[in-house]
Amino acid sequence: MSPARLHVFLGVMTALAFVGSLLIGPAAIGLDQTISALFGGDVGTVALIVKEVRLPRAILGLTIGATLGLSGAVLQGFLRNPLAEPGLIGVSGFASLGAVLTFYTGVSAAFALALPLGGIAGALISVMLLRGLAGRDASPLTLILAGVALASFAGALTSLALNFAPNPFAALEIVFWLLGSLANRSMDHVYLAVPFMLTGWVMLAFLGRSLDALTLGEDAARSLGYNLGRVQTMLIIGVSLSVGAATAVAGAIGFVGLVVPHILRPYVGHRPSALMPASALGGAVLLLCADIAVRLAAPDRELKIGVLTALIGAPFFFILVWRMRKDIS
């Protein structure tokens, strides 16, 4: 499949998954009812469910999935590390922590934008810490080790913050922030997070060419006239904006950024600039489908979407580790 065909295929899949997300739920609502609810002036119960319950969930599934897929592709390309992914290197974990601190202190209740800004600040801090911890020319293993250390540290601090939150549901909510969920998210969350994610995507979209050049090595990229310092700055801000805002409204959803670029890379001739849009679409498909599966599998239980993405992603992680082991030996 050529990259162009792959993009069309993934675009169609994304559209189908998005429609599926609007159609599937505990309340039985048909296709015709859904369409008239979305586009007609309908104000009844059905319209309320479609527009205010399912639509925000579908929009967030699409945009957050795309954010995670895109960020995974960009991070793997820039760091030339097959294991780089927002969840594994601690970006999602710190974004969660940032959001938790604004949410449970009541700051975000007074000033709604504090929630995504907290997530973004957390993500930025994690990237700074990662650079400091792993050093500039970190080997893939050093980088991942540093990332895993940061991720567990962020998880511990998030749990600690929630243990001190004056809130009887804290124990349950730790699960949300560590694993992620799209349940009962509303249009308010869409308005809070999507603008930041879009801004992040635009910044990352400019990096395609330079990441292509980077596959030839840093020196080659420099000699081709790419300013790697600027590329890094754009990448850090782009990833922090999109992953930070995504995590602030849906918790830390892992493994999407790891799995999707890996599945798609062979189809785009290992070119980061072609992998980025493909991964964004692939991430959207994966998260939308995972969210549908969560609704179908256990509608009356609180199955978190992150449990599902981890179930899909962890075996992938095993395979990658096994491959790296072979390469080393």
Next chain:
Amino acid sequence: MLSWPQFAQIIRGSVIAGLIGIIASPGAIAQANRIVSLNLCTDQLVMLLADRANIASISALAEDPAISAYPEMAAGLHLNYGLAEEVLALEPDIVVTSSFGLGATTFLLRALGHEVIEVGFAGSLGDIRRNIETVADAVGLPTVGAMMAAQFSRGLALATVDAGEQRPFAALYWANGFTSGAGTLPNGVLEAAGFRTVATELGINGVQELPLELLITAEPDILVVSEIRQTSALANEVFSHPALERAFASKPTAFIPNSLWNCGTPAVLDAFAQLAQVRNRWVEDQSGVK
């Protein structure tokens, strides 16, 4: 009308003064001197039944007005956090707790030779009477327990409504989007107070998540909310979800404090009283519409 704490004090006083205790069998069990309760629900029954001087400790939850019906009675009593160590230091005659939770503490205390009475979870109105009697027997006050249980049963008989056709359709919605269905006290109270419930209609057993979509499609007449804390919690976000706000924009929302029905105590009669007002208002509105 007498409040339950006042009522309890009077019957306890009369029993101890020998006015009522005559019928009790000779050599009746003596009242325990050092009672320790480890569970919010047993705390409340212990505080109602036993003399303050004989209560060595109750759980710290009993002091929280959001979940305890008698927080003022807890003031000044020793509070525990359900740890075996604390209990051992108190040298209790008897420990009462719920059969739900704290299994490790119960096991350890029993292994160390302490008598621990586990009181079942109140899943129905009938269980309340049973629990009053169980706790009363455990602390050595069976006569006080029998009187309080009888008084409760009388109150319950008066409060129970045979509403016939005039049963508003109510949705009970907890934080996190949960509801209480068959086998739970709040659902039983709602039904006995003359409501139909969404949980029963949808066949929900126990406390389960009720997806917002299903709550809205059920189109209940009244939304019953029972726990709103003024703290930031994701759990509360469901109450400000635009879909919920719009679905109930022109319908009544009733607030029944969680402390009245999260445990099987006589306080559920106050929940009945509040629900009766809600129902009467609904019936009036209905006849106004027609």
